[in-house]
Amino acid sequence: MRSLQKQRAVVIGGSLGGLFSATTLRAAGWNVDVFETSSNQLESRGGGIVLQPDVLDALRFADVALPDPPGVASGERIYLDREDNHVEQLFMPQMQTSWSLLYRAMKNALPAEAVHAGETFVDFRNEGEQVVAQFESGREEQTDLLIGADGLRSTLRRRLLPEIVPAYAGYVAWRGLVAEPDLPLYAANTLRDRFTFQQGHEHSALAYLIPGDGDSTTVGGRRWNWVWYRKYSSEQLDKLLIDRHGVERSFSLPPGATKSDDVKQLRQDAKLLLGPTFRSLVDATEEPFMQPIVDLRAPKMVFGRVVLIGDAASVPRPHTAGSTAKAAANAHALALALSSTWQAGSTIDPILKRWQNQQLQRGKLMTDLGISLGDRLMNIAR
Numbered sequence: 001m002r003s004l005q006k007q008r009a010v011v012i013g014g015s016l017g018g019l020f021s022a023t024t025l026r027a028a029g030w031n032v033d034v035f036e037t038s039s040n041q042l043e044s045r046g047g048g049i050v051l052q053p054d055v056l057d058a059l060r061f062a063d064v065a066l067p068d069p070p071g072v073a074s075g076e077r078i079y080l081d082r083e084d085n086h087v088e089q090l091f092m093p094q095m096q097t098s099w100s101l102l103y104r105a106m107k108n109a110l111p112a113e114a115v116h117a118g119e120t121f122v123d124f125r126n127e128g129e130q131v132v133a134q135f136e137s138g139r140e141e142q143t144d145l146l147i148g149a150d151g152l153r154s155t156l157r158r159r160l161l162p163e164i165v166p167a168y169a170g171y172v173a174w175r176g177l178v179a180e181p182d183l184p185l186y187a188a189n190t191l192r193d194r195f196t197f198q199q200g201h202e203h204s205a206l207a208y209l210i211p212g213d214g215d216s217t218t219v220g221g222r223r224w225n226w227v228w229y230r231k232y233s234s235e236q237l238d239k240l241l242i243d244r245h246g247v248e249r250s251f252s253l254p255p256g257a258t259k260s261d262d263v264k265q266l267r268q269d270a271k272l273l274l275g276p277t278f279r280s281l282v283d284a285t286e287e288p289f290m291q292p293i294v295d296l297r298a299p300k301m302v303f304g305r306v307v308l309i310g311d312a313a314s315v316p317r318p319h320t321a322g323s324t325a326k327a328a329a330n331a332h333a334l335a336l337a338l339s340s341t342w343q344a345g346s347t348i349d350p351i352l353k354r355w356q357n358q359q360l361q362r363g364k365l366m367t368d369l370g371i372s373l374g375d376r377l378m379n380i381a382r
């Protein structure tokens with residue numbers, strides 16, 4: 001039964017943004033329930049994530065423990081050319097983790113009964129100072145705060161800001177994961193302990209090690225994570241997004257969905273454009289997956305007692321390595337702000353407004369940076 005002493009938040013979306021919201025708000029003394037449309041565990045689809053300080057700060061506040069070490073360290077960044085010559089080398093220590101590791105750590109920190117899988121949010125209505133979230137199943141949930149952490153194609157954002165839609169940036173990210181022992185030794189020796197790039201004309205590749213099965217960070221038990229940004233026209237993208245069963249996907253191609261001819265073409269292009277190291281990554285990947293790069297920025301994040309966070313509010317391009325960090329920072333700042341409100345017993349509206357002003361600014365800086373980095377890398381003039 002709901003505690004009378006605590007305010008309640010309902011979070012839509014059980015991916016990283018939703019779990020950051022739930023764990024930090026619980027630490028701030030709120031009752032939180034998470035509703036996720038997918039009825040399966042989400043963890044099998046995750047790839048690499050640069051572990052940013054904002055993520056660690058949020059998890060510390062939420063008292064969520066990470067494995068030790070929480071990822072794989074790299075000491076330097078190197079840039080390769082088409083023949084694998086090192087054209088640039090920078091000392092830039094950082095740590096890479098995996099989407100799955102963060103997901104599991106936060107999910108395990110929540111009581112099982114607080115996460116409701118297979119519940120699709122469809123709409124909401126205001127009832128005085130309360131919001132009622134409505135689900136496809138017919139379920140209704142009354143709450144003090146409704147948090148939209150439902151990602152790029154957020155139903156909540158579509159309901160509140162129907163004119164804000166993702167805009168295709170003109171290129172996609174092909175991605176893949178390879179078990180550490182499955183890469184030829186010459187490529188492994190080039191990539192190990194490093195964050196490696198190959199910059200070509202209108203394409204760009206990068207690779208690094210991330211934890212493997214069971215969050216393993218031991219040598220041999222990790223995974224190579226690679227990304228290859230490539231330009232496609234909107235017409236080419238539409239064709240690419242028809243999956244191997246002839247289904248038109250609207251957003252991305254998960255592992256196993258790409259048509260075999262398109263995978264074959266990707267491998268042929270890799271022979272032409274990539275050096276031996278990156279080529280061997282593409283060759284060793286059984287099921288490459290693809291995400292179009294899009295731009296999206298909502299002008300508001302607070303609508304009375306409804307808020308948008310993470311990708312639902314704005315989507316920085318992946319060159320910033322910052323969308324997970326932004327989701328963490330949005331959630332952490334919200335929890336900090338709301339913990340003080342509740343203790344004071346005052347209304348939360350001015351606090352939500354202040355939070356919005358700060359977080360909109362954060363989103364703007366990050367999305368601007370992503371657009372400028374991405375357009376320069378891909379030689380796109382706007």
Ligand SMILES: Cc1cc2nc3c(=O)[nH]c(=O)nc-3n(C[C@H](O)[C@H](O)[C@H](O)COP(=O)(O)OP(=O)(O)OC[C@H]3O[C@@H](n4cnc5c(N)ncnc54)[C@H](O)[C@@H]3O)c2cc1C
Binds near residue numbers: 012045048152323
């Ligand atoms: C399965 C998965 C794997 C990912 N892997 C990576 C990765 O490897 N590297 C990386 O950098 N980023 C990855 N991302 C993206 C990254 O997690 C986000 O950019 C960032 O963490 C912020 O995400 P978010 O939680 O705001 O949005 P998202 O991660 O997009 O999550 C939105 C969630 O809301 C759910 N949802 C959508 N609509 C509804 C609805 N109507 N009702 C209920 N639930 C709904 C979705 O199923 C999803 O779980 C991944 C996302 C997903 C979903």
